[in-house]
């Protein structure tokens with residue numbers, strides 16, 4: 001008997017994926033560099049399905065039916081290259097290596113090209129949903145060749161999450177497309193988390209609400225259009241009491257947010273592509289600012305505003321306004337992420353369908369949310385919008401939210417409560433809306449000091465003004 005699929009790298013993610021395949025009736029070959037993990041998996045969970053443990057790479061490869069489907073779930077970076085180098089010589093043309101780790105898409109492009117030369121399919125695959133997702137149904141974003149998806153797709157769709165009967169897995173596009181989309185997913189996740197955190201902070205500091213009360217507000221929001229996994233877990237975290245002190249859990253946690261780097265990759269890549277993902281960037285910066293204890297200590301004595309909180313009617317309506325600001329800012333964050341996916345798709349020739357991406361993000365992954373249906377709908381129309389903001393549903397939502405959104409940003413400034421995510425999102429919205437931008441003045445400055453030239457609104461061509469002489473204009 002031979003295995004349908006093999007998983008190598010049996011730490012938490014690999015074990016859970018292997019179990020997920022087995023629970024769906026697939027025979028799964030399992031392998032790990034340190035064989036003790038392989039034995040432990042089979043001892044503990046062998047009853048869940050049919051596993052074929054292998055202690056050596058050779059035995060593992062030999063146990064796979066052909067064309068072989070080999071999933072690797074190992075540490076990203078050098079270990080991934082090491083594992084590829086170990087297995088590639090044992091494989092035959094047409095075999096597939098699936099990298100489900102969090103690889104950088106540029107590495108995936110390089111690996112795919114190298115393995116293609118050797119006749120092998122390399123399928124860089126984004127997998128979101130953490131440990132629980134891997135076991136019960138993640139959102140799966142496979143790149144690589146169409147041909148490889150024909151052989152792999154049915155197995156991956158079997159183990160992915162499903163929403164309304166549709167699997168949260170689709171072929172994203174060639175080579176690094178899957179890992180690119182996973183990266184942007186994580187960037188959006190950073191932005192979404194930051195916006196939710198700002199909402200909490202504003203409710204707490206403007207209204208003096210306790211964490212437990214704010215948890216209730218989030219629970220209410222989670223029954224409406226903001227319904228999502230992140231809102232749901234936020235309420236859980238805010239409602240949690242620290243057992244040791246009896247204080248709200250959120251008050252005993254050190255307020256320095258960490259990161260593993262995918263948010264940073266998203267912003268770095270966006271800078272290279274020239275895509276303004278300001279909401280995602282503010283979220284990454286907010287985490288890094290929080291970690292600068294020395295700066296924050298030094299700034300403790302800086303003067304703040306005289307206003308301390310909201311009262312009266314302004315206080316009454318504030319929670320509702322924050323909900324609107326959160327929704328509007330979230331739309332902007334997703335619009336920026338979709339723009340980045342489209343720009344990457346164009347740059348690398350991936351032909352990614354943003355509507356399909358939104359569809360597979362509806363379940364399994366960290367940013368799963370009711371609202372993603374609206375993005376799928378927006379891109380399912382014959383004429384796809386240039387930006388998500390101009391899709392009918394979103395234009396209406398932004399229009400309805402904008403007054404409240406502006407008041408929330410104003411209030412944050414007046415009370416001295418930082419809301420970089422809300423402010424950046426609103427500035428992006430207003431910048432796109434503006435008929436004229438002060439970029440014209442920036443062009444003038446550039447031409448003045450560096451003769452960088454400018455284009456005119458009324459004539460084609462590039463021009464330079466002789467700023468140091470008679471200020472006459474010359475074609476450049």
Ligand code: NDP
Pocket residue numbers: 008009010011012013014032033034037073074075076078079080082083100101102103127128129130131
């Ligand atoms: P780790 O990232 O901690 O990786 C541990 C695994 O990698 C072990 O099986 C280990 O083998 C193997 N490994 C490390 N170095 C080598 C090497 N040089 N040669 C062979 N094998 C090696 O495990 P996780 O399960 O947390 O994550 C796996 C991958 O999935 C990572 O790329 C991660 O970024 C990604 N991921 C993780 C998510 C999560 O929520 N944790 C979510 C989505 C993706 P050994 O036992 O012998 O040390």
